[in-house]
Amino acid sequence: MSKLVAVLKDEIRRLARKEVRAQTITTKRAAVAHRHDIARLKRLIQSFQKQVEHLASQISQQAGDRGGAERDEGSPNRFSARSVRAQRRRLKLSAADYGRLVGVTGQTIYQWEQGKSRPRKSQFGALIAVRSIGRRAALERIAGAATGGRKPRRKVRKQ
Numbered sequence: 001m002s003k004l005v006a007v008l009k010d011e012i013r014r015l016a017r018k019e020v021r022a023q024t025i026t027t028k029r030a031a032v033a034h035r036h037d038i039a040r041l042k043r044l045i046q047s048f049q050k051q052v053e054h055l056a057s058q059i060s061q062q063a064g065d066r067g068g069a070e071r072d073e074g075s076p077n078r079f080s081a082r083s084v085r086a087q088r089r090r091l092k093l094s095a096a097d098y099g100r101l102v103g104v105t106g107q108t109i110y111q112w113e114q115g116k117s118r119p120r121k122s123q124f125g126a127l128i129a130v131r132s133i134g135r136r137a138a139l140e141r142i143a144g145a146a147t148g149g150r151k152p153r154r155k156v157r158k159q
Contacts, residue, residue: 077124077128079112079118079119079124079127081112081113081114081115084109084112084113084127085113087127087130087131088109088113090135091130091133091134091135091138092135093138093142094106095107095109095110095113096109097142098130100142100145101126101130101138101141101142101145102123102126102127102130103123103126104119104123
């Protein structure tokens with residue numbers, strides 16, 4: 001008799017497990033489908049965020065073009081902080097001297113080089129003009145600006 005009870009209990013357990021599996025299999029499948037959908041939506045959100053960041057950077061660049069005027073219409077020239085630093089070093093000038101050459105202060109040159117500010121249209125034109133001159137011409141322009149546009153006087157030796 002006790003053997004019969006044990007066999008019945010085992011059979012009831014087996015059938016109960018089978019029923020529970022049958023009931024939960026649909027729930028498991030739904031959960032897997034939901035996980036796939038969630039992962040797909042997360043990827044979609046990431047791609048949208050990248051698109052938004054890209055568009056925002058384009059808008060800020062366009063606003064910078066209009067407001068900062070780093071390039072004229074049809075002009076291939078553009079402003080680069082690294083370029084300003086490289087040009088100043090190429091000419092072997094201090095920021096103050098380079099500023100005199102361009103028509104701004106030395107502090108403004110430092111701000112441009114660090115990317116904290118950008119030149120105006122008129123200043124950008126002067127930067128482009130400086131790109132094509134050499135060190136000797138730059139020193140002559142600086143000397144001319146210091147003397148008010150006239151040539152410095154030569155000292156006359158007494159004999």
